[in-house]
Each structure stands twice: as structure tokens, then as C-alpha cells.
Amino acid sequence: MSFQNRKQTILRLLEEKEEVEVKEFAQLLNISEITIRRDLIQMAAEGLLHRTHGGAMRLSLVQNPVTFSNKTTTNAEQKDKICRVAAQFIQEGDIIFIDCGSTVFRLCPYIRHKKIKVITNSLPVVYELHGSSVSINLIGGELDVERQAIHGSIAEEHIKRYRANRAFIGVDGISPENGLSALSEKEASITLAMASHSAQVYLLCDATKLGQDKYLQFAGLDIIHTLITDADLKKVKPYQDQRLQVICVE
Amino acid sequence: MSFQNRKQTILRLLEEKEEVEVKEFAQLLNISEITIRRDLIQMAAEGLLHRTHGGAMRLSLVQNPVTFSNKTTTNAEQKDKICRVAAQFIQEGDIIFIDCGSTVFRLCPYIRHKKIKVITNSLPVVYELHGSSVSINLIGGELDVERQAIHGSIAEEHIKRYRANRAFIGVDGISPENGLSALSEKEASITLAMASHSAQVYLLCDATKLGQDKYLQFAGLDIIHTLITDADLKKVKPYQDQRLQVICVE
DNA sequence: GTATATTTGATCAAATATAATCATAAAAAA
DNA sequence: TTTTTTATGATTATATTTGATCAAATATAC
Known part of the structure; x- marks a missing residue:
């Protein structure tokens, strides 16, 4: 399976599940963990997914409370x-x-x-x-x-x-x-x-x-x-x- | 579940409930209390939540969640x-x-x-x-x-x-x-x-x-x-x- | 107020993931 | 064909994450 194919599969797997571990990827794609890791690093750089420790997460809308307000101030x-x-x-x-x-x-x-x-x-x-x-x-x-x-x-x-x-x-x-x-x-x-x-x-x-x-x-x-x-x-x-x-x- | 994923889950849980105890987090995320505590400490330092004795509270800013993002959509x-x-x-x-x-x-x-x-x-x-x-x-x-x-x-x-x-x-x-x-x-x-x-x-x-x-x-x-x-x-x-x-x- | 129970912080050890390096295999180019 | 490039895998060292233990701090009950 080529890198291009793998990339598609990785994205599809992430559509089904929010987070997937390197091990899971390796098993499902029948390929070594180090290769998956390399794929994930590249795909994260391209902005296709979010790298985590131990796997990858699909990108989602921001859920962090964005602090726009300068509520903290002196006086x-x-x-x-x-x-x-x-x-x-x-x-x-x-x-x-x-x-x-x-x-x-x-x-x-x-x-x-x-x-x-x-x-x-x-x-x-x-x-x-x-x-x-x-x-x-x-x-x-x-x-x-x-x-x-x-x-x-x-x-x-x-x-x-x-x-x-x-x-x-x-x-x-x-x-x-x-x-x-x-x-x-x-x-x-x-x-x-x-x-x-x-x-x-x-x-x-x-x-x-x-x-x-x-x-x-x-x-x-x-x-x-x-x-x-x-x-x-x-x-x-x-x-x-x-x-x-x-x-x-x- | 990776740290990054946990962080998002913690925020999601806090959106549903204003205050959540360390024990609850630990049980819901199926992870030890000490780890949750570490997560909370870090997230409090990042200003994502408010640390309390025994748990965490959502920030008051998020309390009246200004829903700017049209997250909910069809398709x-x-x-x-x-x-x-x-x-x-x-x-x-x-x-x-x-x-x-x-x-x-x-x-x-x-x-x-x-x-x-x-x-x-x-x-x-x-x-x-x-x-x-x-x-x-x-x-x-x-x-x-x-x-x-x-x-x-x-x-x-x-x-x-x-x-x-x-x-x-x-x-x-x-x-x-x-x-x-x-x-x-x-x-x-x-x-x-x-x-x-x-x-x-x-x-x-x-x-x-x-x-x-x-x-x-x-x-x-x-x-x-x-x-x-x-x-x-x-x-x-x-x-x-x-x-x-x-x-x-x- | 004290006593008791909880929660926390600090330290360490184990488990796990990653980065770095090198070797091998496959593909492409000469 | 041979050479070069590229992709992959194995190995080891390093870094990160996690859990356990215990003393200190804090909250709660009395």
C-alpha cells in the first residue's frame, strides 16, 4: 500500500473515530509503527490531523474557551x-x-x-x-x-x-x-x-x-x-x- | 486516550456541568486521580479552567457561553x-x-x-x-x-x-x-x-x-x-x- | 478549639512513546 | 544493467506520560 493510499485510509479511520493510536493504525494497515509515525508527522504538518502522544486526532472546531476579553486589568x-x-x-x-x-x-x-x-x-x-x-x-x-x-x-x-x-x-x-x-x-x-x-x-x-x-x-x-x-x-x-x-x- | 484528547474531554465535561470533581473525572476517563490532577493543574495554568479544591470549575466567561461559532449544522x-x-x-x-x-x-x-x-x-x-x-x-x-x-x-x-x-x-x-x-x-x-x-x-x-x-x-x-x-x-x-x-x- | 478525613505536592519508578541512527528493500533514473 | 533515490523496518537511546507512595496542607466534622 502506497503512502497516498495510507494517507486516505488514515483519514477515513479518523472520520470513524475521533482518536486512533499508532498501534491501531499499524495493525489495521499492516505496517510498522515507525512508518505510521512518519506518516502522522507529515500529515500533521500538512494540517490534515492533530498529532497526539501515542496517536492522532481528527481536527475539530476549537473547543478552548477563547479569551478575547481583556477582563484582567489594573485598577x-x-x-x-x-x-x-x-x-x-x-x-x-x-x-x-x-x-x-x-x-x-x-x-x-x-x-x-x-x-x-x-x-x-x-x-x-x-x-x-x-x-x-x-x-x-x-x-x-x-x-x-x-x-x-x-x-x-x-x-x-x-x-x-x-x-x-x-x-x-x-x-x-x-x-x-x-x-x-x-x-x-x-x-x-x-x-x-x-x-x-x-x-x-x-x-x-x-x-x-x-x-x-x-x-x-x-x-x-x-x-x-x-x-x-x-x-x-x-x-x-x-x-x-x-x-x-x-x-x-x- | 492521549493527554490532548483528555484535555478536550475535560473541557467538554465542564461545559455540561459547572464543577466536576477529580474523582468524577478519574472515573469517567478511566484514569488515575493523580493524572487528572496533573491535567487540571496544567490546564488551569493555561487559563482553560478554574482549579478548585477537589476538582475544577469552568471559567465564568464560558458560563454564559457566547456561541459565536455555528458548530451545530446539518451535514x-x-x-x-x-x-x-x-x-x-x-x-x-x-x-x-x-x-x-x-x-x-x-x-x-x-x-x-x-x-x-x-x-x-x-x-x-x-x-x-x-x-x-x-x-x-x-x-x-x-x-x-x-x-x-x-x-x-x-x-x-x-x-x-x-x-x-x-x-x-x-x-x-x-x-x-x-x-x-x-x-x-x-x-x-x-x-x-x-x-x-x-x-x-x-x-x-x-x-x-x-x-x-x-x-x-x-x-x-x-x-x-x-x-x-x-x-x-x-x-x-x-x-x-x-x-x-x-x-x-x- | 481539636480530631479526622480529604486533597494535594513531591519524589520516584515503571511503562510507554518518540527521536536518532543505521540497515535493508523497493523503486526510479542513469 | 548499475547507480541513485526513496521508503520502510530494526535497534537503541532519550523523552514523556503515568501511577504509587507518603508527608504536608486543607477542608470538614465534632
């Missing part, structure tokens, strides 16, 4: 407080942008019941709003695996096709002197595009980021209208002085 | 065979379109290991390819909640910005007389857009759809190049007569 409590307040600004019928920040992501639980349209480039946001009364538009473009968000020039173009009432955005750093800064150029340009295409821009930002300058300074404070933060009044004074509306939660 | 076996064959046409470096059909969705397990770019409007496809070596572009636009796919005019425009080597598409009906037909206008226009922007178009179609005409006839047979199906040779003859390349699996 979760503060961020939740910020988001609860931020959600109060949203009115029925609003069209809102949400970017892919870890803070704005936590807005989702507070807007699930609202009859609004959310435009986002963040897959975790989409998954978190699944089954809610929110209608969703997804920004298209290249998927950044690490951030589970859409980025790139096409994405920016796409954002510019829309105009929203409100944008809820996040940054990695903000300071009265240097404005908004980020750690990712891709993320920054998405944030910028969303901000420039909505009537009201809310920056959701926990206290640890206030006064921080990250390497990429991508916009002045003037692109945002409202800063929602858990910082104390003293710390936000410089921002208010620059005619920024500041909401301190708590 | 699953046939569709898998079709997809396995279809995957063999894909070469390293290819740019491929995948639409939101239930058949083409099952292409995912067979292309996870390939170094290609997939452009899709289907969230289940994105979900299934998560963590694979495939790079993904997502089509942007309105999210259709029911189909978990992106539709609408912006989506079509977006598709037309790309050009792919191959498109793998599905339909609801096909006949030699009336060509391709569908049950959803939105879906049909996405399919059409993808087909018109790729060099080679593959229609993946199980036998039950051959000879069927659905209410919306949206394209002739000429927009596709290759029909991959599990139907027998007699049944596909009329399609071959129309200069369509037909691949019959098995």
Missing part, C-alpha cells in the same frame, strides 16, 4: 467607577465610538440595555455587547492579534465615513503640557480618527495616567471635551484651567 | 470533507476571502496552520482562527446579530478595496439553469463582492443544495470557477457541461 474598580459615570452621558439613539482601550472596554456592562449604536474597532467590545440591545458597527481593517482590535489605514478611512455624537476614548498618558500620549502608533491614530469624527469626546482615564507622558505624543488636550477620572480635584486643576470639562468620580 | 461530516479538500488548494502566502456560510466556516480547522491572510466578514471565522498562524482582515460595516457577520454597503465597498487570490464562498442554492441563489440579500451581495474581487472562486456546497433554487437568484454560474461538493458524478454533470471545474470529494 479595575476605579475604571468601573469611571465607566458607570461615563455611561450616564449616553442617551437613547446616540451613535457612539468606543476605541480599544482597557478602560473604555469596561463601559460595556453599563450600556448593554441602551438603545444606541456603538461603532468600535475592538473585538472584546463586540463580544461583550453580544446579545445586548446595542446595535454594532465594526470598523474594518487589519486585525491586531495582540490587542484584538482593528487597525491600519483602511480602518482610519472607515472611521472617517461615520460621524458620531460621542466618542469614548482611552490613552496611555495625559499631561497639561504635552497633551495625549500613547504606546502604540496604530492605536493612537484610531483614537485620533474617532475623536475628530464625533461631536463630543470623552476621555476615560484613571488617576495613574494623569501627568504621565508616553513616548508618542499624538494630540493636544483640545481634541477632547470631557475628562472623566478618579483623580482628586487638586490633580485635575491644570486640566480645568485649559478649559477642559473635568468629571471626578466619587 | 457536518460532508461539509468537513468538502473543506478538507478545499483547503488543499490554498498555498502559503495566499490572500483568501471567506464569507459567512456555514460550510466555508468549517474550513477554519484546516487552515489554522497556514501562513496566509484571510479576509472575512464572519465573526465565527475570526473566532475559530484565533491564535492560529493566519493573519486576519475583518470587513467593516454593520453587524448582523443573527448571522454574526458584517453586512451593508460600507462592507461591500470595503471588500472592493481588496483583491484576493481565492475566494471560498457558500450559497443556499445552485442550479444549472438559474445559477446561484440565496435566502438573504445582504449575504448574497457580500458573496458577490468577494467573488468579483478574487482571481479564483471556489463554491463549497453540499449535495443537498445542488439543484435547489432559492428565492433570490443573485448570480450566474460564471462567477465561480470551481465547485467542490460531495454530490456524485451524475449529479454534477450539468455543471461540468457549463465549463465549471467540479471536484467531487470521495
Whole structure:
């Protein structure tokens, strides 16, 4: 029996049984175990089956719970407080942008019941709003695996096709002197595009980021209208002085 | 039963029951408790489950299982065979379109290991390819909640910005007389857009759809190049007569 | 609170699977 | 034909998986 024939038989056997051992293959095909092993290695490389210790399994749809949501985050409590307040600004019928920040992501639980349209480039946001009364538009473009968000020039173009009432955005750093800064150029340009295409821009930002300058300074404070933060009044004074509306939660 | 298989079984058992004891696992899988414990420790480290004293719990995220994947489908076996064959046409470096059909969705397990770019409007496809070596572009636009796919005019425009080597598409009906037909206008226009922007178009179609005409006839047979199906040779003859390349699996 | 029962972690030993190497047989090419 | 290539098998060394034992940690009963 040739390798080609064997290959077909191996696949057929795997159709009948989810997992087959090397020994079983060897017996059924009347051939040595080492040869079967060699076949399986090659077929696994071709993506025809899944190699296991002692045999092979047929390929199946993923059964691992895929963890899209960046649920684990620092300052979760503060961020939740910020988001609860931020959600109060949203009115029925609003069209809102949400970017892919870890803070704005936590807005989702507070807007699930609202009859609004959310435009986002963040897959975790989409998954978190699944089954809610929110209608969703997804920004298209290249998927950044690490951030589970859409980025790139096409994405920016796409954002510019829309105009929203409100944008809820996040940054990695903000300071009265240097404005908004980020750690990712891709993320920054998405944030910028969303901000420039909505009537009201809310920056959701926990206290640890206030006064921080990250390497990429991508916009002045003037692109945002409202800063929602858990910082104390003293710390936000410089921002208010620059005619920024500041909401301190708590 | 290999470790890999056991791991999947453990996850399946946890899907049925929120918490399972080590003893139960050991009995059900017919293996010693110490081995189960080792499995659980490893899986907890991978973040696949939550370890408890005396057993394991499923993660809360999976508790309300967001079923993005349309795993349940009719003719699953046939569709898998079709997809396995279809995957063999894909070469390293290819740019491929995948639409939101239930058949083409099952292409995912067979292309996870390939170094290609997939452009899709289907969230289940994105979900299934998560963590694979495939790079993904997502089509942007309105999210259709029911189909978990992106539709609408912006989506079509977006598709037309790309050009792919191959498109793998599905339909609801096909006949030699009336060509391709569908049950959803939105879906049909996405399919059409993808087909018109790729060099080679593959229609993946199980036998039950051959000879069927659905209410919306949206394209002739000429927009596709290759029909991959599990139907027998007699049944596909009329399609071959129309200069369509037909691949019959098995 | 203590006592008892379970569960766990650590260590080791046995069983098993795999990788590496070489030898042989079959097929293809010269 | 001979040579070369390829596929297969045997052997040994290495790696992996599994189970057993027992002390420590944890939960439960009293």
C-alpha cells in the first residue's frame, strides 16, 4: 500500500473515530509503527490531523474557551467607577465610538440595555455587547492579534465615513503640557480618527495616567471635551484651567 | 486516550456541568486521580479552567457561553470533507476571502496552520482562527446579530478595496439553469463582492443544495470557477457541461 | 478549639512513546 | 544493467506520560 493510499485510509479511520493510536493504525494497515509515525508527522504538518502522544486526532472546531476579553486589568474598580459615570452621558439613539482601550472596554456592562449604536474597532467590545440591545458597527481593517482590535489605514478611512455624537476614548498618558500620549502608533491614530469624527469626546482615564507622558505624543488636550477620572480635584486643576470639562468620580 | 484528547474531554465535561470533581473525572476517563490532577493543574495554568479544591470549575466567561461559532449544522461530516479538500488548494502566502456560510466556516480547522491572510466578514471565522498562524482582515460595516457577520454597503465597498487570490464562498442554492441563489440579500451581495474581487472562486456546497433554487437568484454560474461538493458524478454533470471545474470529494 | 478525613505536592519508578541512527528493500533514473 | 533515490523496518537511546507512595496542607466534622 502506497503512502497516498495510507494517507486516505488514515483519514477515513479518523472520520470513524475521533482518536486512533499508532498501534491501531499499524495493525489495521499492516505496517510498522515507525512508518505510521512518519506518516502522522507529515500529515500533521500538512494540517490534515492533530498529532497526539501515542496517536492522532481528527481536527475539530476549537473547543478552548477563547479569551478575547481583556477582563484582567489594573485598577479595575476605579475604571468601573469611571465607566458607570461615563455611561450616564449616553442617551437613547446616540451613535457612539468606543476605541480599544482597557478602560473604555469596561463601559460595556453599563450600556448593554441602551438603545444606541456603538461603532468600535475592538473585538472584546463586540463580544461583550453580544446579545445586548446595542446595535454594532465594526470598523474594518487589519486585525491586531495582540490587542484584538482593528487597525491600519483602511480602518482610519472607515472611521472617517461615520460621524458620531460621542466618542469614548482611552490613552496611555495625559499631561497639561504635552497633551495625549500613547504606546502604540496604530492605536493612537484610531483614537485620533474617532475623536475628530464625533461631536463630543470623552476621555476615560484613571488617576495613574494623569501627568504621565508616553513616548508618542499624538494630540493636544483640545481634541477632547470631557475628562472623566478618579483623580482628586487638586490633580485635575491644570486640566480645568485649559478649559477642559473635568468629571471626578466619587 | 492521549493527554490532548483528555484535555478536550475535560473541557467538554465542564461545559455540561459547572464543577466536576477529580474523582468524577478519574472515573469517567478511566484514569488515575493523580493524572487528572496533573491535567487540571496544567490546564488551569493555561487559563482553560478554574482549579478548585477537589476538582475544577469552568471559567465564568464560558458560563454564559457566547456561541459565536455555528458548530451545530446539518451535514457536518460532508461539509468537513468538502473543506478538507478545499483547503488543499490554498498555498502559503495566499490572500483568501471567506464569507459567512456555514460550510466555508468549517474550513477554519484546516487552515489554522497556514501562513496566509484571510479576509472575512464572519465573526465565527475570526473566532475559530484565533491564535492560529493566519493573519486576519475583518470587513467593516454593520453587524448582523443573527448571522454574526458584517453586512451593508460600507462592507461591500470595503471588500472592493481588496483583491484576493481565492475566494471560498457558500450559497443556499445552485442550479444549472438559474445559477446561484440565496435566502438573504445582504449575504448574497457580500458573496458577490468577494467573488468579483478574487482571481479564483471556489463554491463549497453540499449535495443537498445542488439543484435547489432559492428565492433570490443573485448570480450566474460564471462567477465561480470551481465547485467542490460531495454530490456524485451524475449529479454534477450539468455543471461540468457549463465549463465549471467540479471536484467531487470521495 | 481539636480530631479526622480529604486533597494535594513531591519524589520516584515503571511503562510507554518518540527521536536518532543505521540497515535493508523497493523503486526510479542513469 | 548499475547507480541513485526513496521508503520502510530494526535497534537503541532519550523523552514523556503515568501511577504509587507518603508527608504536608486543607477542608470538614465534632
